Amino acid sequence: MCFSAIHWADADMIVYGASIEDAAALGFRELRISNYKMKELGGSRVEILDGILKEECVKMMKEWSKRKDAKTY
Numbered sequence: 170m171c172f173s174a175i176h177w178a179d180a181d182m183i184v185y186g187a188s189i190e191d192a193a194a195l196g197f198r199e200l201r202i203s204n205y206k207m208k209e210l211g212g213s214r215v216e217i218l219d220g221i222l223k224e225e226c227v228k229m230m231k232e233w234s235k236r237k238d239a240k241t242y
Contacts, residue, residue, distance in 0.1 A: 172207040175215060182216040186226030195234045196241040 175183055189199045204217050233239055 172204050172211075172213075172215075176207075176211060176213045180215060182218060184218045184221050186219075186221050186223045187230055188219065188223075191223075191227050191230065195230055198242065 172183070183204060185204075189201060189203065192199045193201075204219070207213070208215060208217060234241075
């Protein structure tokens with residue numbers, strides 16, 4: 170997620186399922202800075218709800234990673 174963009178847009182909440190660790194396990198080169206740490210460092214008021222439908226999110230990421238045209242960044 171782009172926490173900075175969400176913060177600057179003055180959104181109230183971030184909702185997500187898969188974690189940085191889930192993405193890294195599939196080969197994505199995620200920066201290991203959590204939304205919670207970004208919130209703390211930036212003094213943001215954004216509410217964070219994580220792990221929502223986590224199993225479903227991870228399953229979709231795994232299915233996508235099996236595609237021949239799937240590329241990680």
